Amino acid sequence: MNYQQYFPLDVVNGPGTRCTLFVSGCEHQCRGCYNQSTWNPCSGHEFDRDMVAQIISDLKDTRVKRRGLSLSGGDPLFPANVPAILALVQLVKRECPDKDIWLWSGYLLEELSAEQSQVLDYIDVLVDGKFEQQLADPSLQFRGSSNQVIHHLKQ
Numbered sequence: 001m002n003y004q005q006y007f008p009l010d011v012v013n014g015p016g017t018r019c020t021l022f023v024s025g026c027e028h029q030c031r032g033c034y035n036q037s038t039w040n041p042c043s044g045h046e047f048d049r050d051m052v053a054q055i056i057s058d059l060k061d062t063r064v065k066r067r068g069l070s071l072s073g074g075d076p077l078f079p080a081n082v083p084a085i086l087a088l089v090q091l092v093k094r095e096c097p098d099k100d101i102w103l104w105s106g107y108l109l110e111e112l113s114a115e116q117s118q119v120l121d122y123i124d125v126l127v128d129g130k131f132e133q134q135l136a137d138p139s140l141q142f143r144g145s146s147n148q149v150i151h152h153l154k155q
């Protein structure tokens, strides 16, 4: 898996202060996508062991407490990304059990494959659905268009 950007301190993508990873790879081609540079799974940088270690270290940082990890893109559930994302969320829940994980995907919850669905066991919130330009609403919190649904999986 490749990633586009990593923000060790982020207060925009999800609730509270977070670490946010934007992965590469997306096949949805939403009209009006503001992240087209992420579509190519080969773009960006290799998501290597050092990056994983950096995320765990940042989540454990006691100087600036993070509430959790946000995974966006691109699409973290782009099929080729799933093995790396699954390994990441499993590690985060093992190493940092008090942190929540939010994940944004263009796939709908009900259409996830068996492989993609494995990730759901380790995340707290899935925001699903493609970005629909005609339903775009800048007043929405944590989603770009009103068709997208915030699923609180652990409630």
Ligand code: SF4
Residues within 6 Å of the ligand: 026, 027, 028, 029, 030, 033, 034, 035, 036, 038, 073, 074, 075, 105, 106, 130, 131
């Ligand atoms: S799912 Fe996100 S990254 Fe992919 S095309 Fe749609 S808006 Fe862009």
